[in-house]
Amino acid sequence: MVKRRFGAILAGMMKLLRTLAVLMTLVFAGAAPAFAQAREQWDGVARIVTIADLEGDYEKFTDMLRTAGLIDAQNNWTGGQTHLVQLGDIPDRGPNSRMIMDLLMRLEPQAQRAGGHVHALIGNHEAMNIEGDLRYTHPGEFAAFATSRSERVRNQYYQRYTRALRRSPPATGAPVFDSVYRQQWNQEHPLGWVEHREAWGPNGRYGRWIAQHNAVIRINDTLFLHAGLGPSFAAAPRAGMNQAVSAALRDRPLETYPDIVDNQQGPLWYRGLSQNAEATEAANLDNVLRAQGVARVIVGHTKVTSTVLPRFNGRVLIADIAVPRGHSDPHAFLIMENGAWVTIHRGQRIPVIASTPQETCAYLRQIVALDNGTGPVAQLEQTQCAANAAAAN
Structure with missing residues (x-):
């Protein structure tokens, strides 16, 4: 009642x-502060570490940072000129978002002094909070x-x-x-x-800090954002999208993209690159890559399987990790060194070579071996690669 x-x-x-x-x-x-627009593109970066949705798991985050050589035992920056990209969705579902944000706030100036950078991108759960x-x-x-x-x-x-x-x-x-x-x-x-x-x-403290960050950035030939870009946003300028997200989070929406924070085709919500059939989504992806001037897109937001998943022959990398009940978290994330991408899965390095369906299946089989032949990746590999083999015949 x-x-x-x-x-x-x-x-x-x-x-x-x-x-x-x-x-x-x-x-x-008190009164709302004014923010300087953050820079949104970088070239010539030799090393990038990309970590997706953390959802309040501080211990997982620090383990991944240490595995990547970005922090020491006292949680100080040791990554030199590395760019760390956190793809958003720090909060919700777990208890320690505050600890994660405090650590990122501490690492940002340390990384800059060393010539590196910490990019804490805005996800839909930051906006929701x-x-x-x-x-x-x-x-x-x-x-x-x-x-x-x-x-x-x-x-x-x-x-x-x-x-x-x-x-x-x-x-x-x-x-x-x-x-x-x-x-x-x-x-x-x-x-x-x-x-x-x-x-x-x-x-x-945290709302202001988040609103000072970007939602979409380009580093070298790669676009980084939380979710993806649907047809309505495929050609949108990154600076314009970032300004609109920041303004909306400060309750000052811009006329250009007034609903960008909630728009299902916008950078905080779009799932088409992760969920839509590749044949039907390919045209939108082509438009995104061409308009944004990149070779690939790396996203979080959508849990497909329990490792970094290449789609569209490696032109999309999904870094959000699904861990079903009863399975251990592989702490999977991405590192780029001198132009080559690798997945770190259970502490092991697997090169992301996925320019053909056959290469993608070979990549998945290496992940399955680290998972002892069981789990969600094994199921995905069996269904996806069997379908690819049947289509080839």
């Missing part, structure tokens, strides 16, 4: 909740912000919240603010929730 009662008024309250979140950020942080969409937020994320003052902070926010509801009730009417309501509200706003929202707001 209680669940139905609160569910009935949820839709009418969403707009008010967004307004309250924005107001709370302004109270805590800034905008207050917390459907996938792990309880540990809120706990990471809780302090001895959190009870008082939450009480103060509750008072502001209920006053705002009384002034501007939803279409379904204001709820009854009794003990049952407060108990439910506390469950939905655990200790640390208010501080989390402050920090993730457009003017908070």
